[in-house]
Amino acid sequence: MATDARTLELRELVNKKYKYIDRKWDAVFWITAAFVVGAAADITKQLFAGDWDFWTDWKDRQWWPIITPFAIIIIGSALQYIQWLAWRFPTGMTYTAVAMFLATLIGRWIQWGAFVYYPMNFVWPATMVAAAIFADWVLLKTKSFVLTSIIGSMLFAFTWWVSNYVPLAPYLQPAEWMDRVITVADIQGIEYVRSQTPEYLRIIEHGSLRTFLGETQYVSLIFGATVAVAGYWVGQFIGRALAIWPIGRFMKKW
């Protein structure tokens, strides 16, 4: 099939050599933006879902799967829009996940570990990397933000839960303590003193959720996936209205 002139022109433009713009620009951008993106994503997560991410004994089967995917998908969605729009890179969510993981890890290690000496197996951060890969993959395949918001977000929430349930599982084992049988995570929460967080402030499942045959976990996952769709569009608003639109006001062509 004959290729039209415009296609050829754009192909040439993809490979064009610029006099003043070389790969150093790319490196500077990706590396410096990682600090901002990581910080933004970590702060957003802490504001909405902080305690659920800080402690193993907050990672329950009702609130944790509902609140955390919503909190962490927002900035990733904004970056997805920006990076797809600007470069056709299906990397926004994964870039956010990688940067946020580094920011969270450093924060957890220094603040919770070195400064106040909480054991790391009590305060390990959840990961969103695997979930982000699937969300970016869905964008690559569908090329549609609407479809990504539905399929990608739901896949994101579910994958996020699976990828964090694996490291959480050992702490859900029953243990004998104070004449009771409670989980290892519960023991961590009680033994490792949290002076300003009395136990009644722990927002976890109390058994009031009506479940299908006792399957609290899956009811919460489905609801969490739905809430993540809403979170995705919050991120899209941030990316479109707060990031791209202001730039477009100053650029002649976008």
Add this chain to the structure above:
Amino acid sequence: MLRRYRRYLWAALVAGALVVSSALPAQAHGERAQEAFLRMRTIGWVDVAFSKDTVRQGETFTITGTAKILDAWPTNLAKGNPNTGYIAVIAPGPVVMLKERTINGVSAPSRIDIQKGRIYEFSMTVAGRRTGRWHVHPSFSVKGAGTLLGPGQWITVQENPDGFTNDVKLVGGGTINLENYQLTFTWIWLVITFLIGLAWMIYWTVPKRTVTNLAVTSQIPLNTDGMAYGLITKKDHRNMNWFAIGTALLLVAGWLYQANAFPTKMPLQVIQFAPPQPAIAEEAVFAKAAGANAQYDSATKTMTMEVDVTNSGSAPMELKEFTAAYLKFTTGTTAGPGVLVAAPQATVDPGATTKLTLTMKDPVWEEELLVPIGESQLLVTGIMVFENTEGKRNLTEVEANLQPRFE
């Protein structure tokens, strides 16, 4: 000009360093920040004792005492009706660990149902964890009100030359060290997922240009991947499919691993119950206090309280101590720190009503900001501990109007 700004910058850096380096370490838990009447009208602490003040890592000490939710509980806290509480330990982080807790003789791992006027005898076994000298308090947290501190003590935790573990017994068998249980596996898992994400990013950002793509993407619709122009190729699609498949397989492998390695799991637990009342709560009430007034003399650092005390029992009773917030004054004959002098005498005969004058000469009232002059409620509230000759004890609440002296 540049030299001038450089000088300003250096000056700012030096000033900042001086400010930061001259900061004193934090020495307390901010208990004085709470208003005096709040601290005194909420929880009364009696007989708080620490069994040791020096332990090694892993070695335990106990904190015992009695906490009473006063009938004078303010109506502006927890809507005047405290119903959920948590007795624990306040420390600068997990420098100590709570190993065991009983309330009114019953093991209490978590929160309890509470009621105004009730008494909670607690015993907490605490283990040293981080070496250093730490100020530790028992605490009573009340939902809707916050955390109220009891009397604190400095505890020194020394290094344990034999090492230190925090052992917990699993129901399925085996003992784990909670300090580092499964930490290696957790890190390996998080790092592997991180590396997959990093590989994804390297795939897209290293071989392909980023910034200059904008020249092309700005001319094509949003819902195209630019395959016709070489932005994304069929090979990219195939490689990303492999990434997704690989990630899915990793998750499946992880899921199967946790299902096999940890087959027995349960949800996080919520434990809440109302502990039984202690024996002292069932004792017959023989001591009553009413009509109290208090004065504070700043010049001599003396709090004086007058209170009408009635002994409705059949045996003489003696005032043993007075506590207010986390302060404790024991009956004695010579005024001084921690001493309460009762006039005309500490003993009240059966059937008698006596106006007792309690004199507490101690600068601690001012040091702990427990003299409520300048606050919206001029009240001094506390517990008078009476003991009769039959060995029975009453914890009698007293609330005195403080008459300020403005000079």
